[in-house]
Amino acid sequence: MIAPLLATLLSGPTALPGEATRSIHPVRLMTDAPARCVSLPSGQGMSFVLDRDELDAIIDAAPKHWTTEAERQAFIRARRARALLDAVEGTDALGCAVAGRPADSEYLVLHLGEQGRLRAWDAGAGAFVPLVERLEYNLDCRQGLFGTYTFRKPGGEEFFFLMSCIR
Numbered sequence: 001m002i003a004p005l006l007a008t009l010l011s012g013p014t015a016l017p018g019e020a021t022r023s024i025h026p027v028r029l030m031t032d033a034p035a036r037c038v039s040l041p042s043g044q045g046m047s048f049v050l051d052r053d054e055l056d057a058i059i060d061a062a063p064k065h066w067t068t069e070a071e072r073q074a075f076i077r078a079r080r081a082r083a084l085l086d087a088v089e090g091t092d093a094l095g096c097a098v099a100g101r102p103a104d105s106e107y108l109v110l111h112l113g114e115q116g117r118l119r120a121w122d123a124g125a126g127a128f129v130p131l132v133e134r135l136e137y138n139l140d141c142r143q144g145l146f147g148t149y150t151f152r153k154p155g156g157e158e159f160f161f162l163m164s165c166i167r
Helices: 002-010 052-061 069-086 107-114
Strands: 022-028 037-043 046-051 088-091 097-099 119-122 131-137 146-152 158-166
Touching (some): 037 052, 046 052, 046 107, 052 069, 069 088
Antiparallel strands (some): 088 097
């Protein structure tokens, strides 16, 4: 599938001058189960688990119209949260509503991770994981045809992939 190809593309030696660079950032995760949750299946037996009440709060806090960059970002986050909730189909073993991956709504995962408000469930271990790694590759597309964000368990297989740009 695409994961082995991406692993090959994203691995390798340190970039030479003019080549795309790759960086790895630890992302600390919450390990408590929210009372109401939405699960975003992500591959390799992993799912991101989002707090349903937080998604509702993101939607409720969004401006109807925006004039500043902060308001625009809040508007986009609310649109993404609404798209996730609209894509819910059934429940998983945790009792979370399971969302598909509509449009660009999964970029909300990046925001929640940056805010320290993200959870990841490892079905194989039957537990929330306290830490994942976010790999960033050529995010601005200045040195290649595409840029990506990839999440993985520390030193493990990638389980979530997002494009940051395409040229």
